[in-house]
Amino acid sequence: MNANTHPALVGSLSTPNPSVKLINFSPGPTSLPKAVEDEIAASFKKPGLTSLALSHRSPEFLNILDHVTASVKRIMDIPDDYEVLFTHGGGHGQFAAVPLNLCHDKSDIATYIVNGTWTERARDEAQKYCTVHTIDGRDPHTGGYTTFPELTEEEIDPKSKFVYLCSNETVNGIENHRLPKLPESRRNIPLVIDASSDFTTKPIDWHGDGVGVLFACASKNIGHPGVTLTVVRRDLLGKDKASPLCPGVFNYTITVEAGNLWNTPATFNIEVVGYLMDWLEREGGVAENERRSIAKSRILYDVIDNSDGFYGTPVQEKALRSRMNIPFNIKGGDEELTDEFLIQSWNEGMVGLRTLTPFGVGEYLRASLYNGITEEDAASLADFMQRFARENSG
């Protein structure tokens, strides 16, 4: 990266120009839909206590908890034999919680499909608690995570307690638009899905896809950091199933038995998830949300694909391209042009295209298109990209 400390180059999210609309393309945490943000702001003006001040055991908070739980179940079409948990510790917490709940001891086997940054981290964490078999998703030619591996019987040990995958790898820009099917003979093995960055943007066939556990940290599509939504199929619960080493705060059975109140839940953070769910329902639910996700991402991929190589994106297989996070480089990673792109787009209010992560995304910028981004917002970026390409081609 350029040593220049122009705010646009170090990921500043401040309004560069108060007269332009701020569009937040951050990979998360990020903005929620404007209507939700307005509702949150309005909640601080209502008489009575805000949920920041509510005891988690008060009837007022229990109403919120019941409402959010019912909304999530209804909107995401979650069958009755699944429990909805509001868990602590973000996605990383679940990286530990999943094997600690589903494997009783280190000899239990789990199969991890590793096709990006987050499944790498999840797999590394799981190795503390179980015997991990890895299905390596790296492209054998490039060594990069640009494909999704074929799932064969041979690669999935039938004794696996679960098969783990991340349905959208935010850093790498790979998504399963529908969950992959395990080979027929392995369909009894529960799938564990990290849906942190694509939850609510497409339907889930809970039973049909054999989902055992699905979790989504709030801070991308459904809220702000501090709570993670975890959905667990009830047959995976049980006093003696989890590892005896599982911290109580991560134990699914304890959490369910205590009605999400074994310890103090993140009350306000949960209420915000509720606002998002209400918004989603008003807007037409998952089907409409998927239509929008397809439209928002298509307009950007179209600009990239039609740029005569001015823009590039790592994932070539269109069926695997993320609708949530669109990585793109400029003239093969030209540093000067990339900086110029960042500064100009930032001046027009488009922020969050470069985040200083420790993951070394290198030459790629990334436009993240979560629920806070409208079709118009994506079109603004597409428009800017086209202009920038025109002005800097040749």
Next chain:
Amino acid sequence: MNANTHPALVGSLSTPNPSVKLINFSPGPTSLPKAVEDEIAASFKKPGLTSLALSHRSPEFLNILDHVTASVKRIMDIPDDYEVLFTHGGGHGQFAAVPLNLCHDKSDIATYIVNGTWTERARDEAQKYCTVHTIDGRDPHTGGYTTFPELTEEEIDPKSKFVYLCSNETVNGIENHRLPKLPESRRNIPLVIDASSDFTTKPIDWHGDGVGVLFACASKNIGHPGVTLTVVRRDLLGKDKASPLCPGVFNYTITVEAGNLWNTPATFNIEVVGYLMDWLEREGGVAENERRSIAKSRILYDVIDNSDGFYGTPVQEKALRSRMNIPFNIKGGDEELTDEFLIQSWNEGMVGLRTLTPFGVGEYLRASLYNGITEEDAASLADFMQRFARENSG
């Protein structure tokens, strides 16, 4: 409890009467000082993104994180060889994290001073990860937690990796107004303090008291649930010190090395802690805050002690009475009068005196006097208690 479902009897926190001021005596989560609540509300009206929408890697959030960290260190007089962590999973998360960080394996010894509900839970959790020696604080006569045990050399194994205590037991109403001194020959053993419910209300002599780790969930004195402030003495950190079974998200060394960004921190929840710290500094810091805590609790204990037995409180030793949580019963636990007390006080806006916890506090109501409660608020309750006693004595 009375089967009557009057909202006052099931812990409703709604304004019973819009013309009265709501005073929230909940044991936590609870209200923050009005100036802090106003500042939070105002933050949603400012131009630009609120911290709900800030990437944790943006310069804007890093400024917040730096500011909060520096404020906590300055206001709580934390020496330079301690690190401030913003951890996940609440107090219960730390019940697991403490032994997982300070004990390498199950054979390592830790000494737990158990003198109430929360140290019981912490001890039970620790038994998964280390060899626990318990110093039992129950009163040998009543079997209740109404005293603090004497700490003798014989009871503290010199090989203990730490000695654990909770400086204020919220359910039982016992507080160490200053941290107890370990016997001379045991002073090299680090103290681990659960200060969830009394942090910021009295000074801490970090080195003098041998504090190794101190944690405080935010939702009582310093914020709202979803983040926990954990302070760790640097010599206790180190790659090989924690148990290899410690989840990454609970690992102090990983958290410190990543500057609190190993995983996404609860950004907004942390910002709120910052507002509270700014407020505390403006109001005169810990010394003034302790003066207020003494005044707020004294006025209530005085009413109890001068009520000719109309009110009772379980802890008789004044030096151990909690300034944070004042448990009291009415005429030895008279159910009808207790219900009447709850309904009348609720009608006057005083809420949170009964919380439906699973801990069976039984006959006792509880007035919690965290930072959100002013001296005037405590005086209002004292005044009500006196009136109620006058009208119902004899």
